[in-house]
Amino acid sequence: MRKYQSQDQEAIIKMIDYIYREYGDKIYLEGADSDLLDIEANYLQDGEFWVEQASTGQIIACIAVKKSTQNSSNPLIASLKRFYLLPEYRGSGLAQQMHNTVIEWCKQNHVAQIYLWSDTRFTRAHSFYRKHGYEQKGIRDMNDGAMPYQEYYFIKNIM
Template sequence: MGYTIRPSHPSDAAALSDLLRESFYTAFRDVEGATEEFFTTYFKTTLAPDNLRKVLEDDKWTFLVAEDEAEPVERGGKLEGMIQILHPQSQTPEGPSRSPSEDPPEDFSLSRQAHLSRFYLLPSAQGSGLATKLFNAMLEICRDRGYTTMELDVLSTNYRGIRFYEKMGFKKVKEVHNENDGKFKRVDWIMVKDLE
């Protein structure tokens, strides 16, 4: 199957929601505290098409999507993969933030660090080379903007993802224990890649 990689548009919101629901569930279903109630709520809020449409319209993010070139979304096809970065000016000294409440201090040094926020492929597209193509396309955008590093967080039990990121040049810099209201517990690795 051939893929077309392109910037995402607000009109992709429903297809993006479908992709994220399937791939997010696959990635997180075995995490402690990841109940059906958690997924239902997350899908109805964060991954709802209306919410994603707003995020797609917000210029602090860049999304690239991949679709089957023989059956694009505009002709009823589905998205096969996506990658999303948060631009440095939208981050706070404490880390990436969807809604920074104040300007970072003058000595804040992450002004040239992109944050890889989401990177998902449908299970059927994994192992096809699509992940490398999507990542390299986003990497080119980041370098063109003059970013010097890229940061991400990845579930510590996502062994396939960690192997991929290491292959792409990311290094683990720390571990973070996350607990959402004591229900959804996970350990993430923070990884960084030098872009220069």
Template sequence: MLDRYQNYLIRDWQPDDRIAAAEVIKNALAEYGLGWEPDGADRDVIDVEQYYLDRGGEFWVIEDNGTIVGTSAYYPCIVASAALENRDTKAVEIRKMYLHSKTRGQGLGKYLLGQLEKSIFDRGYREIRIETASVLTAAVKLYESSGYLPVTEVETSRCDRAYVKKM
């Protein structure tokens, strides 16, 4: 991925991005009173290769004049429990869609979601899942206004909402 939105550069994650990407996510979570979980829900940011790249997913970073100000990613879903065995095998989960506070409100989140969806559907996946927390009101509004429907299968302890979109 190499793309631009306004003055922002959207590109594939590189190993040198690990700390800066983690800081963006950690700071965004803190703004909303949510904790950074490097040994739990955020382990995937510490090991992007294992959780995203080796599994056929993608992890993008967003730069503003060479500084990472956002992240967005997805990976193919893996059935984690008997309750979720009805998941479509051609499904992915969008994760780690976070933006620095100075980049919000400019349409970048909506643009990123659209680019993720395009990449996902171009790769043959037909179902997208997303988990989020209710306190992330802009994210909830974005997903709901983009055709994502609420579901009850929440797997991440920090999240209390889950959505699905099928093509």
């Protein structure tokens, strides 16, 4: 796994679109996925974005984290974002390695909690999150994609 480079942008967008199409959806750069049009500004100022490549050079996975503080009395929190693996790499241990990288980054950056929103259709991902100590806390309706969808909220204490 390596840190994002600007030349990765198009391949990341294509990979995520491919994964969305597994679920009858598509990438929506005009709304929900507009952060991918400027990964540097959206992730690299207060976080990190990583990719995994196959031996062919193809981007096969990505993951990002972005920290934020709600106010000075709250612990530092971070959002887990853009955690995607092509289908043929799921179950290979790669997701675990990528997640470990994010958790280590959080510890180094004094992040006490990590949270994420995940499309309700991504049931395999939800099993992964629960297995790794995330608690499912809520659900919301979304209208910023190519079609309406719902997301589950997950949170995990790190420190």
